[in-house]
Amino acid sequence: MADKPLRSQRSYGKLDRDGFIHRSWIKGTGLPDHVFDGRPIIGICNTWSELVTCQFHLRDLAEYVKRGVWEAGGVPIEFPAMSLPETQMRPTAMLFRNLLAMEVEESIRANPIDGVVLLGGCDKTTPGQLMGAASVDLPTMVVSSGPMLNGKWHGRDIGSGTDVWRFSEAVRAGEMTLKDFLSAEASMSRSHGTCNTMGTASTMASLMEALGVCLPNNAALPGVDSRRKTLAHLTGNRIVELVRKDVRLSQILTREAFENAILMHAAIGGSTNAVVHLLALAGRVGVPLTLEDFDRLGREVPLLVDLMPSGRFLMEDFCYAGGCPAVAKQLGELFRRDAVTVAGLTQGEIADAAEVWNAEVIGSPDHPIGPASGVWVLRGNLCPGGAILKPSAASPELLTHRGRAVVFEDIEDYHARIDSPDLEVDATSVLVLKGCGPRGYPGMPEVGNMALPPKLLREGVRDMVRISDARMSGTAYGTVVLHVSPESEAGGPLALVRSGDEIALDGPARTLELLMDEAELAQRRSAWEASRQPSRFDRGWYRLYIDTVLQADQGADLDFLVGKSSADVTRESH
Numbered sequence: 001m002a003d004k005p006l007r008s009q010r011s012y013g014k015l016d017r018d019g020f021i022h023r024s025w026i027k028g029t030g031l032p033d034h035v036f037d038g039r040p041i042i043g044i045c046n047t048w049s050e051l052v053t054c055q056f057h058l059r060d061l062a063e064y065v066k067r068g069v070w071e072a073g074g075v076p077i078e079f080p081a082m083s084l085p086e087t088q089m090r091p092t093a094m095l096f097r098n099l100l101a102m103e104v105e106e107s108i109r110a111n112p113i114d115g116v117v118l119l120g121g122c123d124k125t126t127p128g129q130l131m132g133a134a135s136v137d138l139p140t141m142v143v144s145s146g147p148m149l150n151g152k153w154h155g156r157d158i159g160s161g162t163d164v165w166r167f168s169e170a171v172r173a174g175e176m177t178l179k180d181f182l183s184a185e186a187s188m189s190r191s192h193g194t195c196n197t198m199g200t201a202s203t204m205a206s207l208m209e210a211l212g213v214c215l216p217n218n219a220a221l222p223g224v225d226s227r228r229k230t231l232a233h234l235t236g237n238r239i240v241e242l243v244r245k246d247v248r249l250s251q252i253l254t255r256e257a258f259e260n261a262i263l264m265h266a267a268i269g270g271s272t273n274a275v276v277h278l279l280a281l282a283g284r285v286g287v288p289l290t291l292e293d294f295d296r297l298g299r300e301v302p303l304l305v306d307l308m309p310s311g312r313f314l315m316e317d318f319c320y321a322g323g324c325p326a327v328a329k330q331l332g333e334l335f336r337r338d339a340v341t342v343a344g345l346t347q348g349e350i351a352d353a354a355e356v357w358n359a360e361v362i363g364s365p366d367h368p369i370g371p372a373s374g375v376w377v378l379r380g381n382l383c384p385g386g387a388i389l390k391p392s393a394a395s396p397e398l399l400t401h402r403g404r405a406v407v408f409e410d411i412e413d414y415h416a417r418i419d420s421p422d423l424e425v426d427a428t429s430v431l432v433l434k435g436c437g438p439r440g441y442p443g444m445p446e447v448g449n450m451a452l453p454p455k456l457l458r459e460g461v462r463d464m465v466r467i468s469d470a471r472m473s474g475t476a477y478g479t480v481v482l483h484v485s486p487e488s489e490a491g492g493p494l495a496l497v498r499s500g501d502e503i504a505l506d507g508p509a510r511t512l513e514l515l516m517d518e519a520e521l522a523q524r525r526s527a528w529e530a531s532r533q534p535s536r537f538d539r540g541w542y543r544l545y546i547d548t549v550l551q552a553d554q555g556a557d558l559d560f561l562v563g564k565s566s567a568d569v570t571r572e573s574h
Contacts, residue, residue, distance in 0.1 A: 052085030068236020095443025104132030121145025161475025193223025271474025280555030298374020385485030437487025
């Protein structure tokens, strides 16, 4: 029996008409009378889908969670949530992260469950699910789908996304044949699971460990590894215990937990997308978190993990090297060791039990993979609300740069002109893309790492400074300034930039400036406001999203979803 009255008993424990209705209709699934005697009801929120390899195996993984729940004396009930396949959804999966969060929140709150296990994997799925669960604040655990196996092609490992960008540029430069390009396609994704690089999916799975909302080794165990099934089983055991002890999500997602996530993010060379997701999640639980926290905390942390796109190896190698617990061990006293986790251990206890099995993959503070980098947060008249840059994926010589802008007004303008031999651009130019922020696209797509002009690729140019209000894939690389805020659609200074304007980036000083006097900017703003056109999206989710989405520096959540909520529902359904 539970130590306190269970939430589910308000529905299943009543010996009246309402109790009859709640029990009878779920008994139709084959549940016997005795499971309603006060056992914890555990919801398994599953984003299984055949639309993407990331979540393809979650139906199977759910069965192992159920085993663990039954074994611990709970009752598992699986329910669906929308899948957000990063590689398939248009115009971008990020447009639907907040919709998934709303679905998960209301599914948990509306149904008679006492705790929840979140099964997800692809980039926006994990943060969307956790944001929704955080707004309800029941005992909650995460089981990620795990990365796919290393890609293998022509005798070497190839990584999801990262090598796609490289191969694509090589084809455009005339250095790789289309036949080889298509041959690599079949060799890159050779099992189910998420991207095998330190892209957004692997980054967010790693940050689940740092936040303390999953069992150790959740991030790195491959999706096809039998140990992931074991982890799912043990999660089923543990969630029942969390319900009995009433260990709610808000007790885990503390300020110290978010600081650990930022420290882990810097150490693993994580995806820039994690910034917007952590900001949104913090907003859901009322934990103060700002862009500056990422820069300030990240400055202390050297790059400790040698993974693509910031290094050489892949997630399978990271698993065998020791995974996130080993990284936490190497972070030492920098890590907030007293932070509690759903495992019933502190972060320090988890770190102390870990080992580094391959120092080539996981370095140490004395022998790091790279210098302290994390995420750089830029400020200046071009980004008064901030912008970010990932130095570990950039070209060092471009981190301080001055050049003339080549401006693309939107993604269609970019696609129409980037391949033109007449494009007025050289290696010192700064590519600027507008109209790709939360409102402008809508949804803030991963197009910030713009492919370079073929005329420059043929000259051997492989990187340029690129600036946009968009995001980029966690698997991408380059000297790319992202998340410029306010976005151009919201009237940010980015909207006023014209081709030929001079832009100065000083990464070490954290500045991004449009070299122009205020009078000229004011004149341009007046002209821009006079020429504004109404949004062409006037209905449905698009309209709701555009009307209420916050800017990137606030996590791009919907304004009415920020703030704590609860699991309380006071009215009966009949």
